[in-house]
Amino acid sequence: MTKQNDNEAAMIASILAGDAQLYHDLIRPHERSVYMMALSFVKNEADAEDIAQEAFLKAFRNLSSFRAESRFSTWLISITLNEARSRLRRQTIVRMESLDDPPDDGEVASPALLRDWREIPSEALERQETRQMLQDAVISLPTIYRQVFQLRDIEELSVKETAETLGISVPSVKVRLHRARMMLQKQLSPLLKSVNPSPKRRWLLWS
Amino acid sequence: MVIECKHVWGYISDYLDAALPEDIRLDVQKHLEHCEICSAILDSTRNIIILTADERVFELPGGFSERLHARIDMELKGTGDD
Numbered sequence: 001m002t003k004q005n006d007n008e009a010a011m012i013a014s015i016l017a018g019d020a021q022l023y024h025d026l027i028r029p030h031e032r033s034v035y036m037m038a039l040s041f042v043k044n045e046a047d048a049e050d051i052a053q054e055a056f057l058k059a060f061r062n063l064s065s066f067r068a069e070s071r072f073s074t075w076l077i078s079i080t081l082n083e084a085r086s087r088l089r090r091q092t093i094v095r096m097e098s099l100d101d102p103p104d105d106g107e108v109a110s111p112a113l114l115r116d117w118r119e120i121p122s123e124a125l126e127r128q129e130t131r132q133m134l135q136d137a138v139i140s141l142p143t144i145y146r147q148v149f150q151l152r153d154i155e156e157l158s159v160k161e162t163a164e165t166l167g168i169s170v171p172s173v174k175v176r177l178h179r180a181r182m183m184l185q186k187q188l189s190p191l192l193k194s195v196n197p198s199p200k201r202r203w204l205l206w207s
Numbered sequence: 208m209v210i211e212c213k214h215v216w217g218y219i220s221d222y223l224d225a226a227l228p229e230d231i232r233l234d235v236q237k238h239l240e241h242c243e244i245c246s247a248i249l250d251s252t253r254n255i256i257i258l259t260a261d262e263r264v265f266e267l268p269g270g271f272s273e274r275l276h277a278r279i280d281m282e283l284k285g286t287g288d289d
Contacts, residue, residue: 024276035267045268052271053278060282065238074267125263134255134264152259159224178220185252201259 004029008072016064023060030073033155040146041084044140051087055080057196065126074157081166137187141180148173149180215245221231223253 011026027034031052038051059066059079059192066075097109124130138146163173210229218235221227227235239246258264 026277027275027279028272031272032262032265032267034232035271036265049271051276053275056275056279057282060279070227117253121226122258124259125258130258131264134259138259138265153256154265156260159226173224174221178217181220181223181252181256182216184255185248188255 005068005071009068011081012063012066012068012072017178023063026072027056027059027076030076033073033150034076036150036154037077037080037147038084038145039139040150041081041088051080051084054087055083058083066128071161073155074161077155077165128145137184141189145180145183148176149184152177153181175196208235210238212238212245213234215239215242216248219249219252222249223256 008026011022015022015026034055035048035052038055039045039048042048042051055076059076062079067070125134133186141149147166148162149167151157152159157165159170159173159177162172164178166173168176215235215238218231222232223231239249246248247277
């Protein structure tokens with residue numbers, strides 16, 4: 001177990017022993033991942049924030065049922081998923097998206113044949129357009145792919161942890177992750193325009 | 208074994224995660240050494256993953272933390288004595 005896990009386990013023990021204010025510190029590192037997981041369900045900032053708040057409150061109320069063998073982050077995300085699902089059921093907003101999601105088996109996603117994205121440095125993220133472009137691409141992924149992508153590539157959970165958190169098999173995680181990455185590659189690559197015709201050293205502008 | 212581009216595309220994700228069986232990994236690597244298209248796709252996919260994971264891409268809505276912690280404070284006040 002990592003230092004962070006040890007630290008969290010100690011904080012949880014203190015909270016359960018009565019130092020409830022520590023809960024504020026415990027959850028600070030997890031605010032973004034919980035919010036984003038909620039957002040992957042509802043795609044609406046206000047609802048996602050509501051779900052995130054509920055999830056953090058539920059986690060607090062149920063903290064004594066947390067088992068130290070799992071990670072606090074994955075436990076929180078499971079609570080968030082449950083909260084989001086039950087919210088959707090309650091609202092009877094029957095989003096048809098899950099029915100429309102393409103099945104896991106099927107044809108190979110062919111990638112875009114443009115190569116510009118390998119040359120984009122992280123400094124490009126200083127620009128709002130770049131961040132927006134990446135956000136839009138991730139948000140537009142079908143939910144089942146987006147969730148796997150978020151847990152694996154953004155939250156950096158292992159394949160096994162991702163499978164456990166989402167309640168799906170390890171092979172499903174791998175297939176969905178592959179699809180998600182290929183969809184992003186395909187969607188993002190054409191959004192770039194190369195303005196320098198030299199093939200070796202190109203300066204790029206965002207379209 | 209010689210493999211074609213479309214097979215390589217199917218392995219890109221596992222290749223990036225170092226999750227391919229050794230024999231397939233070697234076939235993919237051999238292909239990447241001479242195929243500029245596939246190596247460009249691999250590199251761009253890797254770069255997109257790195258960029259997307261950057262904390263600057265997905266930021267919390269303004270005031271999110273303040274509202275959350277205020278709500279938790281209300282909860283703590285309500286249950287603080289038990």
